[in-house]
Amino acid sequence: MCCEATMIQALRERGMRLTPQREMVLHVLHEIPNDATAEEIHARVSRLSPAVDLSTVYRTLDLFTELNLVSSFKQADGDQRFELLTIHAPHFHLLCQQCGELSSVSISELQPLASQLFQTHRFELKMEHLIIPGICAKCSSRTA
Amino acid sequence: MCCEATMIQALRERGMRLTPQREMVLHVLHEIPNDATAEEIHARVSRLSPAVDLSTVYRTLDLFTELNLVSSFKQADGDQRFELLTIHAPHFHLLCQQCGELSSVSISELQPLASQLFQTHRFELKMEHLIIPGICAKCSSRTA
DNA sequence: CTATATGCAAATGCTTTGCATATCC
């Protein structure tokens, strides 16, 4: 799989090592539909190898985030969540500040804003890291 | 101030009490430009009355949130933040992922995206809470 | 008076860190 090759290269470039733990975390991230907490990822890794520590999972996820393999963000409930950047079509997220629901939106909807910000501010919007806060349909109808 | 009257009435309706602590938290919220953490709010209250406990601040902010005086939300970094509902920031932020520079942009530039997201997803973008990640002009010219 | 609110201290839940040991290159 291309992710693994990417990871191996990125690790080599930095003099870092390919360990079974890192392979397992990467593998497990492919099985997860959307995003997951470190606990969830750890639980899945544990099925493959029970000795792997939660702290290792955290360290690995942080590493992957730096390597740009994973995006990491916090939901409204405060849980930090992680997902593979490559697995899905390019998208950004809407985060409901009330219920914490996270939904994905194709980056095509962002294109106009991206051009706008580049034209007026020379700012290159990183669309896949964008999390837009607001109130989702369910919550706003509940309140209204 | 009108907020205070609103608070008093809301408290009365529920058989709750008007305490100095609640008054101070409400007062302090007016001094804060945008939004603040519980710690920041507590620090300001402490200047008025050092004995007030952080837990009381949390309880008060939760209460105000229920009373709809305050909006409470978590930023993407996970910090929970609070702000008076009556105060609105006229801008959102661009955050450079390389140098960390934070710049402000008028919400008028966001309007098209906001309408777009509302039309297609019924999602109410909270513009003043938005922080857009990317690469600023300085950094991208430096890299190029 | 008496129910509600507070301060204090301890508990919680997620995440990070220090360190000795194990492991990859």
Place this chain on the structure above:
DNA sequence: GGATATGCAAAGCATTTGCATATAG
């Protein structure tokens, strides 16, 4: 062989909770 990673246990940090006391109405 020597630096990098890991597991373990303990520390951090923001937030919440239990409880006796203080206080608003």
